[in-house]
Amino acid sequence: MLFNKYLRMRKHLKNHWLSPDKLAEIQNEKLRKIIKHAYDNVPYYENLFRSFRLKPSDIQSVEDLGKIPISCKEDINRLPLTELIARGTDLKSCIHGKTSGSTGVPLQIIASIADLNRHQAVWNSFLLATGRKITDKLLSITGRFPKSYRKRWYEYIGIGRNSFLLTKEDADSLVDGIKKVNPDIIVCYPTRMLVVAQAVRKKNINGISPRILITTAETLDINMREYINETFNVDLIDYYGSWETGMIAWECYKHEGYHAIVDSVVLEVVKNNRNVEPGESGEVIVTNLVSYTMPFIRYNLGDIGVYMEKMCSCERSFPLLLEKVEGRSDELIILPSGEFLSPNAFDVPIKYVDGIEKFQVIQEDRNNISVLLVISQRNSSEIVKAVERKLREHVPDSVNLNIKLVNKIPMATSGKQKCVISKVKAQLN
Numbered sequence: 307m308l309f310n311k312y313l314r315m316r317k318h319l320k321n322h323w324l325s326p327d328k329l330a331e332i333q334n335e336k337l338r339k340i341i342k343h344a345y346d347n348v349p350y351y352e353n354l355f356r357s358f359r360l361k362p363s364d365i366q367s368v369e370d371l372g373k374i375p376i377s378c379k380e381d382i383n384r385l386p387l388t389e390l391i392a393r394g395t396d397l398k399s400c401i402h403g404k405t406s407g408s409t410g411v412p413l414q415i416i417a418s419i420a421d422l423n424r425h426q427a428v429w430n431s432f433l434l435a436t437g438r439k440i441t442d443k444l445l446s447i448t449g450r451f452p453k454s455y456r457k458r459w460y461e462y463i464g465i466g467r468n469s470f471l472l473t474k475e476d477a478d479s480l481v482d483g484i485k486k487v488n489p490d491i492i493v494c495y496p497t498r499m500l501v502v503a504q505a506v507r508k509k510n511i512n513g514i515s516p517r518i519l520i521t522t523a524e525t526l527d528i529n530m531r532e533y534i535n536e537t538f539n540v541d542l543i544d545y546y547g548s549w550e551t552g553m554i555a556w557e558c559y560k561h562e563g564y565h566a567i568v569d570s571v572v573l574e575v576v577k578n579n580r581n582v583e584p585g586e587s588g589e590v591i592v593t594n595l596v597s598y599t600m601p602f603i604r605y606n607l608g609d610i611g612v613y614m615e616k617m618c619s620c621e622r623s624f625p626l627l628l629e630k631v632e633g634r635s636d637e638l639i640i641l642p643s644g645e646f647l648s649p650n651a652f653d654v655p656i657k658y659v660d661g662i663e664k665f666q667v668i669q670e671d672r673n674n675i676s677v678l679l680v681i682s683q684r685n686s687s688e689i690v691k692a693v694e695r696k697l698r699e700h701v702p703d704s705v706n707l708n709i710k711l712v713n714k715i716p717m718a719t720s721g722k723q724k725c726v727i728s729k730v731k732a733q734l735n
């Protein structure tokens with residue numbers, strides 16, 4: 307098991323340095339395979355292909371992908387799960403996840419153990435590229451797959467150690483949780499790390515000194531990055547991924563852009579149904595090449611990204627295809643005390659309250675937070691109470707929580723519906 311894991315990871319690591327032609331060959335081969343699989347086994351894609359008179363043989367390479375219509379979360383979310391996963395999937399043996407709800411509509415994600423192993427190989431080869439050593443202790447504060455995680459035997463002898471921190475969002479709980487593990491590597495949302503960095507600076511806290519810091523899932527603006535780097539004396543590495551499609555692209559220490567993981571995904575940046583030019587922004591469209599249980603083909607993640615097209619000076623052959631992902635740095639909630647709260651303090655608890663279809667949290671000013679809920683059930687007062695109870699774990703009584711039931715959540719001008727918006731600007735110093 308450990309040996310197989312090692313082999314898979316080595317194979318991916320080797321791909322980082324293959325010739326561009328060889329890499330394109332691998333990508334196209336995997337693309338043909340996943341397209342055929344989706345057409346043969348997944349009702350949603352079979353119907354989609356048939357309605358556009360497409361056959362798997364029409365897609366021979368990445369250049370043909372434009373023939374397939376783009377699917378967005380709304381297209382997929384309204385369908386029963388049986389339409390979206392491969393026929394014959396044994397749900398009991400699968401990993402069940404939920405998207406982050408950054409668009410306010412969580413989507414159920416199913417992955418088999420084989421899918422998960424393929425995703426882990428991609429993840430582990432990235433960790434090696436960031437400098438992970440075999441004895442390093444990694445702490446993940448992103449809440450991914452913690453329920454299904456079982457400690458492996460080798461972790462008990464100090465190899466490949468992983469921990470997950472599931473904690474409240476306040477600075478003290480985060481600081482205590484990190485100190486307890488004393489990790490060499492921290493994987494975290496940038497806003498959450500910012501909360502920790504602020505506490506470390508204000509309270510002169512010692513004992514948090516990761517060698518490697520990895521952030522994901524939110525846009526890092528340059529001020530946030532510098533604040534975190536200076537606080538922990540690290541050079542943080544950011545990666546871009548999603549629950550639906552797994553890892554998509556990552557930075558190396560050259561910080562020249564995001565290396566697209568082209569042996570596992572096809573990344574497109576599209577505007578008005580055409581691929582944008584380098585330097586232009588558009589919607590990020592991803593085709594995953596390793597998820598067979600619940601395939602995502604030309605899937606619109608709802609993120610706006612800036613496209614680039616160049617090789618990195620680190621000389622890896624994974625091209626730099628993404629300059630940055632825009633948006634999301636305006637999601638930090640600022641309390642009257644000046645302390646920050648990560649958007650996760652809101653979107654994570656709310657998405658687990660049953661009966662909520664969509665939601666949006668808007669910080670109007672330091673003392674007022676509006677929570678808009680679209681609900682599917684009648685017992686609205688119960689739902690409102692549950693949301694308030696959960697949010698009060700982080701939000702002090704001095705801040706008004708104005709919870710409103712609405713019929714729909716207005717769309718942002720970017721086209722991406724955000725679930726946490728703050729109109730208060732953070733003071734980073």
Ligand SMILES: [Zn+2]
Pocket residue numbers: 557558559560565618619620621622
């Ligand atoms: Zn590089």
